[in-house]
Amino acid sequence: MDLQLTNKLALVSGSTAGIGFAIAEALANEGASVIINGRTQAAVDTAIAKLKDAKGKAFGFAGDLSQADVANALAKQFPQVDILVNNLGIFEPKAFLDIPDEDWQRFFDVNVLSGVRLSRLFLPAMQAKNWGRIIFISSESAIQIPEEMIHYGMTKTAQISVARGLAELVAGTGITVNSVLPGPTKSRGVGDFVDTLAKTENKTAAEFEKEFFEKVRPTSLIKRFATPEEVAAMVAYIASPLASATTGAALRVDGGTIKSAF
Structure with missing residues (x-):
């Protein structure tokens, strides 16, 4: 299938590894x-x-896009972004009583405000062309808040709200705004985390994965970690002109982890 992405310029924040890189690669290959x-x-x-x-060209921009001055510098260098994928994010398992105010603020700044800021910077150019795609990489944790990462889950819920609000704002235009909700995915950070815990418990990665989906995410229907490429395939389609009728949606690539048909 030709996703008709030739001549489109995409920015994927946090795209040197994991889901972000897989998304960038999928878009470039299209x-x-x-x-x-x-x-x-x-x-x-x-x-x-x-x-x-x-097939597509790759440009680089080094910098922490959770910082306002860095985001402004990026927008000055690349003012005409057609596709914005707000993928930048952090996660950390931590007991609620051990999460200080500073961590709540840090998670909000990186996971939520970075995407808000980039959307604000690039939306006017999209409006001038009457075409654009804004995609927030949220998580199944936005709906099924994990007790071990409440601060993370909060930011993912916020992303869905921002995406829906922006979709309402650009209603009736050629711009779509959506959020994508991966389930447990073996990105670089998760892979390292799993390997570390597996070694700590004297288990193989495969044994740990099996136990994880039996005890921690038992509602998963695929009973395994998704790959970054599986998430990227959804994002590439949503970023394309073919997905013009999909907007304001929270799209799951969660392996059925969210136990709801709606």
């Missing part, structure tokens, strides 16, 4: 030009090198 973003120039350069055979 012919879109992509802006790779990470905190360090070395990480950005490494990611760009991996895209050398893609």
Whole structure:
């Protein structure tokens, strides 16, 4: 299927590894030009090198996009972004009573405000062209708040709210705004986390994964971690002109973890 992404410019925040890189790669393979973003120039350069055979071009921008001055600098360098994927995010299992105010603020700044700010920066150019895509990478944790990461779940719920509100704002235009909700996904951070816990418990990664979906995420219907590429496939479609009738939606790639048909 041709997703008709040639000549589109996409920004994927936090895209040097994991889900972010998989999304950037999927878009580039469909012919879109992509802006790779990470905190360090070395990480950005490494990611760009991996895209050398893609149909679309890859550009780089190193910097922490949770910082306002960095986001402004990016918008000044690339003012005409067609597709904005707000993927930048952090997570951390932590008991509620051990989460200080500073962590709540940090999670909100990185996971929510970074996407709000980037959307505010790039929306006017989309409105001028009457075409654009804004996508927030949320999580199944937005709906089924995990007791071990309440601060994380809060930010993911907020992303869905922002996405729906922006979709209402641009109603009747060629701009769509959606959120995508991955379930447990074996991104780099999760993979490292799983490997560490597995070693601590003297288990193989496969044994840990099986136990995780029996005890921690028992509602999963696929009974495994999704791959970043499986999430990226959904995002690439939503970013395309073919998805023009899908907006204001919270789209699940959660392996059936959310126990609801609606």
